[in-house]
Every structure is written in C-alpha cells, then in structure tokens.
Amino acid sequence: MTNTPHDRFAKNYLKELLSPLGEVTIGRKILDETNEIDVFFSPTPSAVAAAQSIGLLSKLVTVNTSIEIFRNQPNVYQVLTCMKKLYMYFAELNREANRNDVSFNVTGKGNLLIVTTTASQNLLNGFGATINSDINCNGVYSLHETLFVSIIAVNQLPVINETLWLRVLGKGKVQRNAVDELLTLPDTNAYKQNTLRMLANLRIVILEEPNLNDEDQEDVMELSTAYLEWEQKTLQQGEQRGEQRGEQRGELKGEQKLVIKLLNQRFGEIEQPIVQKIRELPIEQLEELTDIWLTLPNVIDLERWLQGRPKPVE
Numbered sequence: 001m002t003n004t005p006h007d008r009f010a011k012n013y014l015k016e017l018l019s020p021l022g023e024v025t026i027g028r029k030i031l032d033e034t035n036e037i038d039v040f041f042s043p044t045p046s047a048v049a050a051a052q053s054i055g056l057l058s059k060l061v062t063v064n065t066s067i068e069i070f071r072n073q074p075n076v077y078q079v080l081t082c083m084k085k086l087y088m089y090f091a092e093l094n095r096e097a098n099r100n101d102v103s104f105n106v107t108g109k110g111n112l113l114i115v116t117t118t119a120s121q122n123l124l125n126g127f128g129a130t131i132n133s134d135i136n137c138n139g140v141y142s143l144h145e146t147l148f149v150s151i152i153a154v155n156q157l158p159v160i161n162e163t164l165w166l167r168v169l170g171k172g173k174v175q176r177n178a179v180d181e182l183l184t185l186p187d188t189n190a191y192k193q194n195t196l197r198m199l200a201n202l203r204i205v206i207l208e209e210p211n212l213n214d215e216d217q218e219d220v221m222e223l224s225t226a227y228l229e230w231e232q233k234t235l236q237q238g239e240q241r242g243e244q245r246g247e248q249r250g251e252l253k254g255e256q257k258l259v260i261k262l263l264n265q266r267f268g269e270i271e272q273p274i275v276q277k278i279r280e281l282p283i284e285q286l287e288e289l290t291d292i293w294l295t296l297p298n299v300i301d302l303e304r305w306l307q308g309r310p311k312p313v314e
Contacts, residue, residue: 005205006219007038009198010069010115010169014039016194017054017165018061028066030088037085039067053190055162059135060113060150070116071171076126079114083149086112112149117171119153127151137163168195171215176222183229199226204294259289267299274299277306285309 015024018041028040042064061067066089068082090106097104119141123129129141129151139156143149154170157163159177167178179199185192203223206216256279263270263278281289289305296302 004071005202005209006071006171007069008205009202010071011039013168013195013198014041014067014069016198017057017191020190021054021058021061030085030092035081035085035088037066037089038069041065041067054165056135056137056140056157057165060140060152061111063108064110065113066110067113067115069169070114073116073118073120073123074114076123079123079127079151082112082114083147086110086148106148110148113152114149115152115154115166115169117153117169117174118155119151124151124153139163165191168199172218172222176225179223179226183225193230196226196230199223200230201294207291208295256286259286259293262290262293263302266293266296267302270299270302274303274306281306281309 011026015026018024018039022041022043024042025040026038028037029035030037041061043061066082066086068085070078074082089110093109094104094106119129124141127143127149129143131138132140132142132150138158139153141151141153143151152166154167155174157167159167159181161181164178164181167174168182169175170178182192182195187193200223203220203226206212206220206223209216212220259278260270260275263274278286278289292305296305
C-alpha cells in the first residue's frame with residue numbers, strides 16, 4: 001500500500017516465495033479505480049512440492065489471494081480499504097461473468113490476506129477476528145467466513161519451521177530471530193540465498209535514506225547478520241568461479257583482500273592504481289568501503305570516493 005524500502009522488500013520477497021506455486025502480480029490494478037493490490041497471487045494446482053517448502057504461507061494462499069503488507073499495525077480505515085480492493089476484484093469478476101452470460105458464485109474466487117507485524121486485541125475484536133479454525137495456529141486470524149479475510153499477526157506466530165518465511169516479514173527481535181534461523185538452513189534450500197540477498201539489499205537501501213530514524217537504525221543493525229552472511233557467500237561463489245585476482249597483486253592484508261574481491265566482482269578486474277589507493281587506506285576507511293561498495297554505480301564513482309579520502313599520515 002506504500003512504497004517504503006520495507007514495502008518494496010516485502011512485495012519482492014513474497015513474489016520470490018510464491019512464484020514457484022503460481023502467478024504473482026505486484027501492484028495489480030483494479031479496473032476503474034486507482035487502487036492497487038500489494039501482491040496478487042494465483043496458484044498453480046500442480047505446484048504441490050514447491051508449496052511444502054514455504055510452510056504456513058502456502059496453506060493461506062490456496063485460491064486467488066490479495067495480499068496486503070503492513071510494517072506497522074494498520075488502522076481500521078486501512079483494513080477497510082484492503083477489504084474494499086478485494087470486493088472490487090470480485091465486482092470485476094462479476095462483470096466478466098455477466099458479459100459471458102454465466103452465473104457468478106463468489107465462494108472460492110479469492111481471499112484477502114493482511115500481513116502485519118503486530119495486531120492488537122482491540123483491532124482484532126473490532127473486526128470480530130478469531131483464530132482460524134482450519135489452520136489452528138496462533139497469529140492466524142479470520143473474519144467471518146463470508147468476508148473472505150484473514151489477518152496474520154507476525155509477532156504472534158509460533159517459532160517453528162513452518163512459520164519461518166512469514167516471520168521474515170516481522171520487525172525487531174522477530175525478524176532478527178527469523179534471520180538467525182534462516183542462516184542455519186542448508187545452502188541447498190531453494191529460498192535461502194535469494195532471501196539473504198533481498199535482506200542485504202534492504203539494509204543497503206535503508207542506509208541510503210537521507211534521515212534515518214531510530215527504527216531505521218535498529219533495522220540496519222538487525223539486518224547486519226544477513227548482510228554479512230550474504231556478503232561472505234558472494235565472495236565464496238566468486239572464488240569457486242576461479243576468481244583469484246588477489247594473488248595476482250602480491251600479498252594483501254585480510255581486509256584489503258576482502259574489499260578488492262568485492263570490487264572485482266562488481267566491476268571486473270580493477271586497475272593497479274586503484275588497488276594501490278585501496279592498500280593505502282587505513283582500516284577505518286577500508287571498513288567504510290566494505291559498507292558502501294554496492295552503492296557505487298561504476299569504477300569512476302569508486303575513484304571519486306577514493307580521491308575524497310584524506311591521505312594517510314606518514
């Protein structure tokens with residue numbers, strides 16, 4: 001519903017998880033309105049094996065599903081707006097059925113899944129939400145069956161493997177614990193590396209924001225473990241492809257090797273004058289370069305960054 005870094009991450013993350021199961025549309029427009037559904041998912045019946053790998057989420061999207069994601073608890077109006085978009089989608093289907101002169105039965109045509117980091121008891125009570133009897137899992141609530149709406153309170157989900165992929169969408173301690181669990185998964189897991197990549201990119205995007213508030217700074221810290229793990233895997237993959245460029249430049253210190261490998265992977269073989277400037281950087285500036293290397297669009301910007309560093313004291 002918004003376009004913050006967290007919102008973009010959540011949409012792309014859900015697309016990554018759900019694509020093997022069916023068709024995913026981000027920002028699906030509703031006819032005759034400017035409203036968009038955050039993520040619209042249409043399942044593929046044959047994608048049973050893939051569904052098992054994302055646990056609880058797959059049980060919540062067995063029919064066409066409108067998914068709305070909230071970084072903070074939605075208010076009553078925001079929930080009503082989400083419901084309105086689902087019912088506008090039903091109206092769209094009904095108009096199509098009328099054009100084709102066929103009857104329209106709304107049951108089984110779609111659901112709304114509101115995924116929020118938290119949901120107070122007042123909010124749940126206000127909509128008459130109760131624990132979904134079919135799923136029978138803490139944190140998974142349903143409104144009256146004729147409304148076709150479920151609310152997922154991520155912070156209330158039990159800490160089990162089946163809920164991991166939804167808990168990644170939490171914040172604070174919930175997300176940090178989910179990331180820690182993610183890191184323990186085998187590298188062969190279908191979603192591990194891409195999820196780490198997206199979490200690492202989220203951290204980078206947040207850092208690029210001009211004015212970070214306290215929550216943003218906390219998010220950066222919480223995502224640091226995922227960023228470092230992804231960064232290390234990136235280096236290992238480069239080594240497996242035979243990128244041994246560090247050896248061609250003589251002996252380098254560990255931090256220098258790390259930075260140069262990262263830059264070689266991003267820009268290709270960097271020239272010796274640039275390597276020499278990197279070798280002259282003090283450890284604090286090497287660490288700074290490690291943090292910002294992905295934000296540099298090209299080698300020219302890297303050279304500009306290096307030129308802007310104070311010269312080492314003799």
